[in-house]
Amino acid sequence: MTAQRPEQLTPGRVASHLGVMLLVAAVLGVVVAGLAIPFAGVAGIGAKNVAETMDQLPAELETEALAQRTQVLDEEGEVVATLYDQNRVNVQLTDVSRMMVKAIVAIEDYRFYQHGALDLKGTLRAFITNQASSGVVQGGSSITQQLVKLTLVDQAKTKKERQEATDDSYARKLRELRYAVALEQRHSKDWILERYLNTAYFGDGAFGIQSAARHYFGVNAKDLNLKQSALLAGLVKNPTGYDPTNAPDRALERRNVVLDRMAQLGVIKDRRAEKVKEKKLGLDVQTTPNGCVNARAPFFCDYVLNYLQKDRALGRNAKERRELIFSGGLTIRTSIDLDAQAAADEAVSSAVYPPTEAIGGLAMVEPGTGKVRAIAQSRPMGRDRAAGQTYLNYVVNQKYGDSAGFQPGSTFKVFVLAAALEQGLPTSTGFQNPDRMEIPEYEFEDCDGEPYGYGTWSVGNSTTTGYKDMYTGTRESVNTYFAQLERETGICEPYELAKAMGVELTNPEGKGPGLAERVPTFTLGVTDASPLEMAEAYATFAARGLHCDSRPVLAIEDARGNLLKEYPQECQQVIQETTADAINDILRGVIDGGFASAQALGRDAAGKTGTTQNGQAVWFVGYTPNMATSAMIAGANEFGMPKSLEGVNIGPTTIYNASGSYYAAPMWGGAMRGILDKLPVESFTPPSSVTSSGTAPSTDSFDDDDSDSFDDD
Template sequence: MSRRRPHVSFGTVVSHLGVIVAVSVVLGVLTAGLAVPLVGALGAGAKATSASMNNLPEELKADPLAERTRVLDADGDLVATFYDENRVNVPLEKVSPVMRRAIVAIEDYRFFQHGALDLKGTARAFVNNQTASGSTQGGSSITQQMAKMTLVTQATTDEERAAATENTYQRKIQELRHAIAFEENYSKTWILERYLNLAYFGDGAYGVQAAARHYFSVPASKLNIKQAATLAGLVKNPVGFDPTRFPERAEARRNVVLARMAELDVIPQERADTLSDRELGLKVSRTRNGCLGTSAPFFCDYVRRYLLEDPALGRTQQDRAQLLNAGGLTIKTTLDLDYQRSADEATSEAVDPTDTAIGGLAMVQPGTGEVRAVSQSRPMGREKGKGQTYLNYVVDSKYGDSNGFQAGSTFKVFVLAAALEQGLPLSTSFNSPEKISIPQSDFMSCEGSYPVTTPWEPGNSTTSGRKDMTTGTRESVNTFYAQLERRTGLCEPYALAKAMGVDLADPDRERVPSFTLGIADVSPLEMASAYATFAARGIHCDARPVSQILNAEGEVFKDYPSRCQRVMKESTADAVNQILRGVLEPGGFGQALALTVPSAGKTGTINGNMAVWFAGYTPTMATAAMIAGADQDGNWVSLNGQVVGGSYVYSAAGSTLAGPMWADAMRGVQEELPYEDFTSPSFGDAPVTVPVEDVSGMREKRALDTLSGQGFQVSIGDPRDGEGRRGTVAATEPAAGTQLERGTTVTLYPSR
């Protein structure tokens, strides 16, 4: 049974037009260029409406539109995008003329003739809404629509969003008031430009530029008639007309737009008829949001977390995330996709995703700290059955999801370098038996003798006998290094490792006699950064994945220059390089891993064979490779007895498991590496000094840890008068800022 539509009298229409006129008069629209003719007298309803209008804000601030952020590799190629709304703002002159004409034709054909309100369209909508049982019809001008879009986009709460879209006359009046302000303060071209950048075109595409790229893989400036008509038709109902889901609806809507354009003489009727018979011609380009599925997912994840820790991007992490997702930034990274591909091929070849093991690898450029690649054997994703994970195991805990892995004998180089810094000759030798017992009190810490008196009893897993620095290192003799560390003390090797980029933060657990055997938890990225210091002849540069950020206007927002400092003498680094290159030469443990360019490296294996390492480098590239036993829940297990990369592991070793992964990654890029040789050591260069940090006002324990972390021996003097509370530090001697060699004694004076 059909329902008859109620009869709408002329008086009803006039009554509603009277409301519009009342609103117009209250808002001063007659003088604002709306040119609304007076129809009917002001009624009580109109007066009530005008009274309520006084409580509504007139002007609506047009905040900058949210734009997606692009992440680029070192060559400027797109790696990833971050966004809440997939939008790229473009000026109106970069939108094809036919697109501009199409949107005006279908949404507001008299846009350039009327003011904020199109009386004809609004009257039609009022009549329809009176007879349509509460459902509202369009009729809003482009300016009114833009005002509504602005309210919705800038809403920060659910209540504000609901108020911006509710079906009430008050909401329509509010839009009108804002529209009038926009018309008074901005040009028509500005309004149309903002409208085209604000509008949602469906399937996640916000703004005409993103829509053009998404649906047709062209910029907005290159849209043709058929494409423009398709996009213009989407604005009315971007979900219902979504051409990727409802192509027939989208095509019918496009034809409506083409017919309207012909009716208004925007295009010839014959052209409209011809185009109406054609298919949509979509060429969809998906824009990924975030790191998943990109060419370097865990590098991308590292970049995002690195920037979320940067106060320059906002006061809080929430502020920084908002800027990354909506600021339209261009993030230039240090990623080299050739290196990334080589790293990925190496890790995937060495360890299968579902193995009870995980492989990780990081590549850092010496002399700049630029991170070229980070890779792990478990791909990014949520399907545990396929070995996927969102946990980043390759970078240090500040930017990743792992506390790290013990690095074994790769830590011996820190004791070696400290010994050379202290002036011990390469000929320094010890009888290094298979097992040795040393009272731990023999080891000097930063505060004096190590307080633990029980003996430390390390043993060898390689060779034994009399060893010097060269043979003791190349053969990785534990009992030699136990005795060398007793000679150097614990303070300076620990401080040197920190200065070289190893994130050591728990001296009570880490700065112990077994430090030289790599009992501290570290990441592949930290070790690559540390070994890059030797390659750069004693210059350490902080690892960094970002080189520069541009704002939405393409101007420099922030530069991330190399942060480098000399942490050891050139002769020390040269001597370490000379020793470690022997590991990859005939007779060395890693001779099968040699490259076509000069290279050096060190193996590492931890107790129980739960992790194996190979950290190696050329003068221009440092790479650390690690394979650790770990089930799919992240619980650590021994690698012995596991099948890793399709091969059964009887006894895991750095040279036979992690080493080949390192070699595969480096060989994949060795043709790109310049042929540079290491410099032969020549001793006699000036010692390296570091400035005494200002610890005045700190608690005594924190001050002691700070100075000992710099490698100074620390003693406690008698209390002095000072401004600080009792228990804090009043002064140091030598004073803060004084340049001293590591191992020098600094005295703390507590405050009375």
């Protein structure tokens, strides 16, 4: 292929090009107030006709808010994630270094502060200079005209609008000039230059001067020196072609062109320009991660996004809400505690290694506030399925995540326990518990006061037998005890109580897809739930019966730092304080001498193990007075479909005889011990109406397998 020769500058070509320029000048001159350009009528174009054409164009350009990047922060102001369609942070002109201002004006429009919307003198000078150099050395359009073009391109919504904003035609030039005139009439020169510097693209994903300064040099726009300013000023002409990260030689050459121009105009001395031209580019490229996959807490970030995109206060539809989040320059202040997140990540990653046919999930919720402090799962965020990555969030409830949850097993027994206490049954309520019972389901009362009555429930134990009360029956997780206790309470109140405490139950009678939820086997955790729901529910006990909705977001500020919306805590007393105190005292026994005794924290803590039928999931949900944490390991294939954990290698071990105490509880303990130093030492309120607090452990021998074996007839 033969290289194309530069255009030869012959007198004939100069005359031809000048003729075109004069024609354009004639057309433009008749519509710009104050410009006395005596070329109307050239090429048969009458000034009246041109003026009438211009009058048909819109008189003003709507300058919409520029897209800016959004920051997701923790409660202390640390950046958790950045979200953007365009990596831009607007700054005022006073926050841009004077050298940068001088450099951009020198190379793009040196008479910017002297002319109006069109600088005919500068345009002709640039034309002659560029022809003499066989290339583009100086810009022909004014900064105001360039701003109009950048704005039209930025605001183009359709392919046709984008084409109209960039096509090489006189119609576009006329339209741009009309808009430029309007901008000059409505705004000051400083406003236009500020808007231009914030709008311009500087290559490699950096929009606006602040992002460009941070990206290429790791400094703020106000701190740019001459060498840096000259480079950035040179990029706007061709940000892709001069991108210093891809074409450093071209970028260096372009930077030196800017330095020469600044010296030619007397902005800097020749000697200084030559000295700076000898220096290298001096890049210190800083990347700005975008999106949740690059966040410090990917699945918490995902939870925040889904939470906000459901908020109709942020837009009429999902599209508007997304645009606000990714282009609004928001500051999203969240509830995450990065220390708690680190502890959660470490605990989960130590327990379950991807890839494996299991998912480890953990959620931390602060009692009394509903603040979600951490969300962690073992499958990292990403698209490499072979490496165990996923974009599906298994830890949060289905409304904000991607999973319906997993069966929580015996962790649901606490809802029957709380319902019994609310109904006035004492903690001494006891039953004789055989290894297996056949209970007619008509003995269980439903919400309408009528018997449930769909058959006989065959329920068996996997732990101990014999006489149990609330303390021993809970500590030893005796299935037949809770079946009999639920027979006393009915199935309606435990079900409604679980909902009031944050478990999203929506299919009580099994209509449509999914199993029925309000059934006698409810107490054994046959209903799917997420770790977040269970942490929220147990936080209610820690807060002495005060339930607070989980919330990952505390407040949102707009691009100027003004409060856009607050997300206050939404709490309601759902059980009596004395009921919660009794529950706390009972669940302490699970850690103090029960199945999870290996996870004792050296301070007040309570919790409950859970193991589902066929070992498909193991759980431990526990809490101190100031932190509730739910830990789960569930069998699941690469698509998240449940499967048995038996024989599944989870990394550090292969699971046999799955139990919540052996596999999930250590994950809970690791996360809790990781933040213990940050949690004030607090004690549970002693149960005022309980005389049998701390009942001695049963003399029955039992292992720590609390699986919920049952036959669902």
